[in-house]
Amino acid sequence: MGRKRIRRNYYKNSAAKRRNKIIRRLIFYIKTTAVVTALLVVSFLFIFSYDFITQCDYFRADRLVVTGENRLSEKQVLQQAQIKKGINIFSLNLSKTRKRLLAHSWIVEAEVSRELPSGINIRIQEHKPLAILDLGRKFIINTSGEIFKEMAASDPDHLPIISGLQFSDINVRGKPLSIPFKAVMNVMELGQKSESVLPYKQLKLIQVDREMGLTIYAFDRIKAIKIGYNNYPDKYAKLKNILLYLKKRRRFSHIESIDLNNLNRIVVNPMKRESPAGNHKEV
CATH class of the missing domain: 3.10.20.310 (membrane protein fhac)
Structure with missing residues (x-):
């Protein structure tokens, strides 16, 4: 006789698998619940601690x-x-x-x-204010030449005024200065040096002419000082000599302008005064 084939109990194996699966899910749910509960507890502790600290006298x-x-x-x-x-x-x-x-x-x-x-x-x-920039509307520039605010009634009005520049001349960080703006900043820098012939504190107005350069208004007895562009150290040295000469000679009490554009031909224009007869003459 042949051997009798043993049949497997599929129902028993299937039930065991289902039981193990249920147990694994139950363990997962328990762990998840425990983690969530722990997070809630920790969050509550943080919130409680934060509220306690931020409200503690x-x-x-x-x-x-x-x-x-x-x-x-x-x-x-x-x-x-x-x-x-x-x-x-x-x-x-x-x-x-x-x-x-x-x-x-x-x-x-x-x-x-x-x-x-x-x-x-x-x-x-x-910001350290340097000057008032007049572009139709007035702005204040700092020592880096950057506009940091529009002029207001409460702002200092003793700063030198710069006129004649355009919006295209405005200093933009990372870009080279325009020639007129660079000239203005050079004058400001020279004025802050000790014993400068044109001290920063005496500068009243810097008028920019894009073709002719700068004209400076600083002194009461000298209406205008024309310095153009470039060679400012040499022009300042010449101006110093001229002022010493005029002071010693006492020839002119007031000067209409000193033109330093051409160092080989410096022009000093005395201010014209009206005579009692109504005529004009140079003093």
Whole structure:
């Protein structure tokens, strides 16, 4: 007789597989639930801790330190930063506060930091105004020659005025200066040197003629000084000698203009005064 073939119990194997699958799913769900629960607990702890820290009186700012202000007052800086005494130092968003400060036209750089347990430090750097640029509308340029704001009634009006430039001459970072604008900046730079014959503080108006160059108005007794373009150090040296000569000779009390465009032919024009008879003559 042949051997009897043993039949497999497929029902039993299938039931075992289903049971193992259910167990694996159950373990997965338990692990997932545990992870989610742990995350919720941790998040709750973070939220609770954040609320506790940002509302804790221990971290309320009782010392606000502002440095670097010159044109602006400490009060104006704090108003721009939207910071008041008593604010919780951890509720303060440092990045947003810095952006608010930089939005002010006079502020070129700003840093905001916390100082535990109850201090906030603000350091700003203001633009240094150099001159008023008259383009039909008046703007203020800084020592880099960049426009940083439009002139307002509250802005300083003792700065020298630059007229005759065009919008195309405006200094753009990364691009070369136009010839007229570069000439103006050279005059400003020379004026800030010690013993300059045309000191920066005495400059009233710099008139730009795109063809003829610069004419400077600085002194009460000399109406105009024409220096054109280029060779400014040599022209300043000549001007110094002329002023010394006129001072010693005392020949002219007022000068209409000194033309230094051509160093080989310097022209000094005395101011004309009206005589009692109504005639004009050179003095």
